[in-house]
Amino acid sequence: MNMSNQRRFYIDGEWVDPVEPGDLEVINPATEKPVATISLGSAADINLAVDAARRAFESYATTTPADRLDLLQNILTIYKRRYDEMAELISLELGAPISMSQRSQAACGTGHLEGFLAAFEKLELRQQLENGDTLIREPVGVCGLITPWNWPVNQIALKVLPALAVGCTSVLKPSELTPLSAILYAEILHEAGVPQGVFNLVNGEGPIAGAALSRHPDVNMMSFTGSTRAGVAVTRDAAETVKKVTLELGGKSPNILFADADVEKAVKRGVFGVFYNSGQSCNAPTRMLVERSIYQNVLQIAKKTGESQQIGDPAEPGRHIGPVVSELQFDRIQSLINAGVDEGATVLVGGPGKPNGFDTGYYVRPTIFYDVNNDMRIAREEIFGPVLSIIPFENEDEAISIANDTPYGLAAYLETGDDEKAERVAGKLRAGQVYINGTECAYGSPFGGYKTSGLGREGGLFGLEDFLEIKAVSRP
């Protein structure tokens, strides 16, 4: 990343100074020390970026699919060249361990791009309807994109790439906690030849820069990922100008372990699945629902697995987990761990406070609660830290009922050796993704939630369609 770009925004194909200066230090969560200084944008910066995107839309919307495919291919080439740089920046700003950042975080940038390239081939922009009319899909217009810090490039790729692919122009406002990966992403797009004004980047805080984008009358669509609270704010702000809004919000995903599962493997997957990325994944399997007959066995395996989780410096290679992103998140997680204790859940592993030897950095003790009741706060609220709640159930119906008893509906996991049961239960779970026996969702599959987990789907063909308007043309 070019250091001189840190305090600048990318607007109309150039790196420009903010209208009014306003600094924010980017903190390395492992050291609690600043690693960069960025600028916080105002409504005036957002206005300039939206104006540029609006001007660029006129010509970009008329480019051919073949032109845009070439552009995506160029982005893939440049991204691959700058891949290591991306992995290092994500590790620095988020505290993601460098090996994991290399293997997973940065890999989302290539994985989703390949998923969209494949889906784009299948996208039908013009269709003849049986009634004689013609259906035409057209780019929705100028898109406001707001992304979180937990999988920074994953979210940027899931929004910027479909917008570019279908002919939309956009203004990205990434999380103020992880702006460095976004700056590098903008450099990659510039180098790949994205035309002037087609993509713009303004850093800043949600309630100021984010709200200015959501309210802007010249923005046609908002695509948001983050907390349900902020998603509701974006929806309200967008309502005045009747924008299309897509939301990818939180989750409290159930992981149902039936007695006929491969129990050892299932428990290990479930525990490590929650601790991965220090628990900061919206689809983490945070409620482990366990059939009563295997409950004691599961607790033993979970204890051994939980205690084996290594914690370490994100700069060091290895399979350890790092800190959580910020002091605010650390405090939120601590208050929920304390709520679990106060509400009567039993600590199996971890608990409140920092791990031994980690006084500096926002490190959380990987924690497992058991005998959790689904009404407790630790079973209902998204903790966004390495905290697992284990809940027993008596039979299939009760498992489904507890699984669905949540305001969220992002993902659901189930573990069973019975294929018919897997099919039956998957059909009854109110969630956007169901992962059976440890199989993860592939790049190109739709990702999104039921209920308060969101609106719309990201990735692949469905992710492209969300950025399109539909026109029906009738002729005599």
Ligand code: NAD
């Ligand atoms: P957040 O929702 O506040 O931040 C996400 C993005 O939204 C950031 O870019 C932020 O600047 C922006 N934002 C915040 N308020 C806004 C507003 N009023 N208008 C427009 N944009 C706004 O997330 P957070 O406070 O950093 O995290 C809190 C909780 O959110 C976490 O504990 C977790 O539960 C949840 N979360 C979920 C996801 C996810 O992927 N679903 C990601 C991050 C956080």
